[in-house]
Amino acid sequence: MTTLGWLVLGLPFAAAVVGFLLPQTATRSAQVLTVSATGVATVLSIIVATGAPVAGKPGVTLAPFGTLTVHAGLRLDGLATIVAVAVCVVALLVQFYSIAYLAGDDAYPRYAAQVSLFTAAMLDVVLAADLIQLLVGWEVMGICSYLLIGHYRDLPEARPAAVKAFLVTRVGDVGFLLGVLVLGVGIGSFDIGTVIAHAGSMPSGTLVTACLLLLLGVAGKSAQFPLHTWLPDAMAGPTPISALIHAATMVAAGIYVVARLYPVFRLHTVALAVLGVVAAITMLLGALAALGQDDLKRVLAWSTVSQIAYMSGALAVxxxxxxxxxxxxxxxxxxxxxxxxxxxLNATGEVLMSSMGGLRRRLPITFWTMTCGLAALVGLPPTSGFFSKDAVLGGAWEAARGHGGGPAWVGWLVGVAGLLTVGLTAAYATRLWLRTFFGPAHEPAAAHETGHAHGPGHVHGPWVVREPCWIMTVPLIVLAVPTVLLGFAGLRSSWLPARLDAPGVAVHPTLGIALVSLALSAGGIAWVVLAWRRAPGTDPVPALPVLTRAFYLDDVQDAVIVRPYRLLARIVSAADAGLVDGAVEGSGAGAGMLSRRLSRLQTGNVQFYATGVLAAAVLLAVAAVLL
Amino acid sequence: MTAQDVVFGLLGVIALGSALLVVTTRNVVRAALWLVVTFGAVAGCYLVLTAELVAWVQVLIYIGAIVVLLLFGVMLTRAPIGPTDQVDSGNRRVAVLVGLATAAMLVTLVLQAFHSTYVTLDQPGTASLLGAAVFRSWVLPLEVLSVLLLTALVGAITLTRPTVGTAGSR
Amino acid sequence: MHLALPVVLAALLFSIGVYGVLARRNAVLVLMAIELMLNAVNINLVAFDVWLRDTLHAGQSLTLFVIALAAAEVGIGLAIVLQVYRLRATVAIDDLDQLAEPSPEERR
Structure with a gap:
């Protein structure tokens, strides 16, 4: 079982290495290589998930640092294996989808290798038994995210978006690294099992500090307030990447780590209370911002921010x-x-919803699968979103009544924010649905070449809006199945909950919560539909700048952090040129000047020389006598 | 304070005085002539110290040859006859300092070392005595010295030859 | 006889010679001052020979050698001075500075 686990990790990694070595014209080989590697890894991960859990004894010793040792091992318990299956499945579908989406891209092997490397890194985070090993995967994910967001070299906003994503998550990663180190040094080992077992022996101040530092990393990677600003801009990358990294896997990595180390977080409720506050703010922030966006992918990005906040809220309560x-x-x-x-995007060549409309007849498969997805997002029964969102709200309600792990006010906060967000989620999801698929169809601007930036899989010539090829629609159908049916897996405590190491806790909806949230969803949907009826084809929600600019948080970040750092960088570089280089060049200039001064001693006058010799001789004689 | 001390002291004063005049006079020829006086006084000092041969050799060679040579040099380099202002270089002040320092250091050293040493002048350094010493113990340096004199002679002639190698100058 | 007398005389004569070497402008005058220094050394040698009275009579013998050497040295020295006079038409020490380090203007 452990061997299979290593293969699950190793196959995408090997595919990445080979993919990087392939020439840039070997598109077909890259496609075959990465899809097959990810496919085999998916199969193996399913086998591992259905097998017995492996507690993860410390594996290979990687680096002994005196009293601390870094091991590399696998922890194949239920949580890890299930999430690994999810990661593999999504990665496989994305790789498959990319064959058509990025057909004609001239850097495909590099792209496929980076996606494969990312998959391997995410699996490392999921399956790691050692905190440092997890950290390695964490960092590699950051690099792959940067590389992949910046994939479109000619798109002017891609490179700044990639840098922004990298830097903002880096801020979080510093905290994450420090948290890992505090935990590891405090407990004396980086092994996750040991950390969980002995966390209680650490002094509470240290433990809370470590947890808060880890939460900083979680906030960065999972795009929670205040480190959420990178995610909407990261939509400049190719859409399959947005699906893989910025929806399903990397942004969930922070949540996964907290779930992994949950017994550690549980010991003192301060960290979880902070997480709860952050979650509440982020939920509302994401939902409100999604209401104000015109770009289709940006709506989904803000939606991701909001939904991840649900997960962190659930952890907090x-x-x-x-x-x-x-x-x-x-x-x-x-x-x-x-x-x-x-x-x-591929079909219409457009990104902005104001340029779309009436696509439901032209793109039937897309329409129906997207409807299922939006229904799950809103949380309509019987989709899986209904069950899981209800479970989150139920957990908040339990905590508010005092039965949960943390203080009751956190439960109230998360619960109220969660319910409000339900309504807002319904609103923006409906808005997206209506604007994209209903109403009058806008002619796709065949005059201007939107070119490769948004869907290069189209045919040149007069633009025809039609369903993309089967390679792109089959993954949609495949994903629609768990979207609709996964919720039922939680009904029996022996099914999914047992797999998640929580036997005896069945995830079934609570009647009261379900009714309230359905009512709020209905309210949100109704509001938008009515506004749409009044003016079909236009934006049902008034475009407020505060929403479109997401409460100007980007500008705040720019003023408070980016500008001072740029100033500091200018100062440092000026100091380097002036002081450091100046010192070096100055020493050269100084030596030259000194030599010019000293060369004046060579007067050519014999008496001058003789005077020097005799005077020195006298001085030396006197000194010899005196000293 | 014996008679020899007194005589030696007087001769020393003469020597020092004329030496001072050698280095300070503004007349180049007069400097050479004061040099003669100095050498004479020093020869007198040798006599008081009972170094007879050395005294006569001093007179013979220093006054007889070296001063003559120096006067020739004065003449051949067209040094100004009569007093002139151009006789001291710009180094003068530093030279005074160095001279005074040297004097102070040496005199202090010497007085500290020999303030209570006395010599008896009983055995004169006669020609026979010194000649025996030179031709017995110092014969090798003597021969080397003679070769050195030959070298000096040849060297001086070579240095002062007219330009070498061009046609018609031999 | 007090030994200090000849030795002090030698010291003072030497210092006067030092002053002369460093202060005089004409090269021949410098040579004269050098002769003063050599005389001082000779007085020292003789005085110590009289004091120590060794069997080799080293002091007075060496004095004879020094006198001969001084003669040779003056000969060569004057030959050089004459050659310099022929080439430069001057024997002033101040004017003989061709071996000086050239100043920045002269370097260009």
Whole structure:
């Protein structure tokens, strides 16, 4: 079982290495290589998930640092294996989808290798038994995200978006690294099992500090307030990447780590309370911002921010099973939504919803699968989103009544924010649905070449809006299945919950919560539909700048952090040129000047020389006598 | 304070005085002539110290040859006859300092070392005595010296030859 | 006889010679001052020979050698001075500075 686990990790990694070595024209080989490697890894991960859990004894010793040792091993318990299956499935579908989406891209092997490397890194985070090993995967994911966001070299906003994503997550990663180190040094080992077992022996101040530092990393990677600003801009990357990295896997990695180390977080409730506050703010922030966006992918990006906040809210109120359940369902429906958005982009060549409309007849498969995805997002029964969102809200309600792990006010906060967000989610999802698929169809601007940036899989010539090829629509259908049906897997405590190491906790909806949330969803839907009826074809929600600019948080970040750093960088570089280089050049100039001064001693006058010699001789004689 | 001390002291004063005049006079020829006086006084000092041969050799060679040579040099380099202002270089002040320092250091050293040493002048350094010493113990340096004199002679002639190698100058 | 007398005389004569070497402008005058220094050394040698009275009579013998050497040295020295006079038409020490380090203007 452990061997299979290593293969699950190793096959995408090997495919990445080979892919990087392939010449840039070997598109077909790259496609075959990466899809097959990911496919085999998927099969193996399913086998591992159905097998017995492996507790993960410390594996290979990687680096002994005196009293601390870094091991490399696999921890194949239920949580890890289920999430690994989800990661593999989504990665496989994305790789498959990319064959058509990026057909004609001249850097395909590099792209496929980077996606494969990313998959391997995410699997490393999921399956790692050692915190440092997890950290390695964490960092590699960051690099792959940067490379993949910046994939479109000619797109002017791609490179700054990639840099922004990297830098913002880097801020979080510093905290994450420090948290890992504090934990490891405090406990004396980086092995996850040991950390969980002995966390109680650490002084509470240190433990809370470590947890808060880890949460900083979680906030960065999972795009929670205040480190969320990179995710909407990251939509400049190819849509399959948005589906893989920024919906299903990397942004869920932070949630996964907290779930992984949950017993550690549980010990002192301060960290979880902070997480709860952050979650509440982010939920509302994401939903409100999604209401104000015109770009289809940006709506989905803000939606991701909001939904991840649901997961972190669930963790904050002491319901890790609910959080993991929502993670899985979100992976399914958000990947579906992004891939469907990719189909829409590919078909129309447009990104802005104001240029779309009436696509339901032209893109039937896309329409129906996207409807399923949006229904899951809103949380309509019987889709999986209904069950998982209800589980989150139920957990919040339990905590508010005092039965949960943390303080009750956190439960109230998350619960109220969650319910409000339900309504807002319904609103923006409906808005997206209506604007894209209903109303008058706008003629795709065949006059201007939108070119490769949004869907290069089209045929040259007069633009025809039609369903993309089967390679792009089959993944949609495949993902629609768990989107609709996954919720039922939680009904029996022996099914999914047992797999998530929480036997005896069945995830079934609570009647009261379900009714309230359905009512709020209906309200949100109704509001938007009525506004649409009044003015079909236009934006049902008034375009407020504060929403479109997401409460100007980007500008705040720019003013508070980016500008001072740029100033500091200018100062440092000026100091380097002036002081450091100046010192070096100055020493050369100084030596020259000194030599010119000293060369004046060579007067050519014999008496001058003789005077020097005799005077020195006298001085030396006197000194010899005196000293 | 014996008679020899007194005589030696007087001769020393003469020597020092004329030496001072050698280095300070503004007349180049007069400098050479004061040099003669100095050499004479020093020869007198040798006599008081009972170094007879050395005294006569001093007179013979220093006054007889070297001063003559120096006067020839004065003449051949067209040094100004009569007093002139151009006789000291710009180094003068530093030279005074160095001279005074040297004097102070040496005199202090010497007085500290020999303030209570007395010599008896009983055995005169006669020609026979010194000649025996030179031709017995110092014969090798003597021969080397003679070769050196030959070298000096040849060297001086070579240096002062007219330009070498061009046609018609031999 | 007090040994200090000849030795002090030698010291003072030497210092006067030092002053002369460093202060005089004409090269021949410098040679004269060098002769003063050599005389001082000779007085020292003789005085110590009289004091120590060794069997080799090293002091007075060496004095004879020094006198001969001084003669040779003056000969060569004057030959050089004459050659310099022929080439430069001057024997002033101040004007003989061709071996000086050239100043930046002269370097260009």
């Amino acid at each position: 002491g319901a890790p099973v609910a959080a993991t359940f929502h993670l899985l369902t979100h992976a399914a429906f958000k990947a579906l939504l992004f891939l469907a958005a990719g189909c829409v």
